[in-house]
Amino acid sequence: MNILIYLAAEPTALLIFVGILGLIVGSFLNVVIYRLPIMMEQEWRHQCTQLLNGSAPSPPETFNLFWPRSHCPHCQHQITALENIPLLSYLWRLGRCSACHQPISIRYPLVEAVSALLAIIAAWQLGFGLPLLVALALTWALLAASLIDFQHQLLPDSITLPFLWFGLLCNYFGLYTDLESSVIGAMAGYMILWSVYWLFKLVTGKEGMGYGDFKLLAMLGAFLGWQALPAIILMSSLVGAVVGVTLILLRRMDKEVPIPFGPYLAAAGWLSLLWGDSQIYGYLRWPI
Numbered sequence: 001m002n003i004l005i006y007l008a009a010e011p012t013a014l015l016i017f018v019g020i021l022g023l024i025v026g027s028f029l030n031v032v033i034y035r036l037p038i039m040m041e042q043e044w045r046h047q048c049t050q051l052l053n054g055s056a057p058s059p060p061e062t063f064n065l066f067w068p069r070s071h072c073p074h075c076q077h078q079i080t081a082l083e084n085i086p087l088l089s090y091l092w093r094l095g096r097c098s099a100c101h102q103p104i105s106i107r108y109p110l111v112e113a114v115s116a117l118l119a120i121i122a123a124w125q126l127g128f129g130l131p132l133l134v135a136l137a138l139t140w141a142l143l144a145a146s147l148i149d150f151q152h153q154l155l156p157d158s159i160t161l162p163f164l165w166f167g168l169l170c171n172y173f174g175l176y177t178d179l180e181s182s183v184i185g186a187m188a189g190y191m192i193l194w195s196v197y198w199l200f201k202l203v204t205g206k207e208g209m210g211y212g213d214f215k216l217l218a219m220l221g222a223f224l225g226w227q228a229l230p231a232i233i234l235m236s237s238l239v240g241a242v243v244g245v246t247l248i249l250l251r252r253m254d255k256e257v258p259i260p261f262g263p264y265l266a267a268a269g270w271l272s273l274l275w276g277d278s279q280i281y282g283y284l285r286w287p288i
Contacts, residue, residue, distance in 0.1 A: 155212025
């Protein structure tokens with residue numbers, strides 16, 4: 001209790017505490033980003049085998065977010081506690097495995113650093129309180145979902161759906177908006193992109209986005225209310241279009257290759273969470 005009082009009274013201490021917490025959570029997010037798609041694929045294979053064979057196959061080897069222990073992908077050396085200190089361990093080992101000395105992906109410290117940075121920004125903007133605690137959870141969920149979507153073009157239901165209900169629960173108590181706006185936001189968020197999906201498919205015969213995008217926008221609508229949806233859709237669409245056209249012009253991506261939309265939705269939703277849709281509209285109108 002004394003620590004909470006101290007953090008509430010000392011903004012600098014709050015930022016430091018949240019930054020350290022962000023590094024620790026970022027280390028766990030690396031596990032989620034890597035393992036969750038594999039877990040989903042294993043579950044799909046298990047279900048397909050059961051349907052094709054008509055009987056339950058032997059259960060796969062245990063693989064989840066906590067088992068087996070983290071290890072080097074090159075030599076299978078298990079990561080010790082001292083080797084798993086966020087950011088510092090990577091710098092201390094110069095980005096290499098302590099056993100085989102093969103390079104470790106720069107992605108891991110980057111995720112930890114971004115996790116901490118986003119947490120610090122949220123704490124600086126919102127200050128001490130329950131809205132910050134919920135915003136941190138949402139921030140880390142959006143970060144994990146964005147990177148999974150960027151790498152695999154998947155938005156896991158195990159992230160979007162629980163947080164959709166969590167957003168409704170938070171706004172039952174009026175944390176970010178009223179319950180009516182939250183419920184309408186969840187429904188409208190899903191239906192808007194669902195309608196765009198089917199309209200695009202009827203016109204072109206192609207699928208323009210995945211169902212995970214519908215659920216992600218519904219989740220953001222549940223947290224922020226229907227009033228935030230126009231700004232989120234506008235900003236994510238503009239940024240996504242600019243990035244897509246730029247990659248095509250630079251010939252780094254074929255125009256037929258789908259571009260994940262989830263990261264842009266997540267970024268726009270996060271900005272709306274911290275600064276509000278009215279300020280986002282102001283920034284979008286500024287160059288005009």
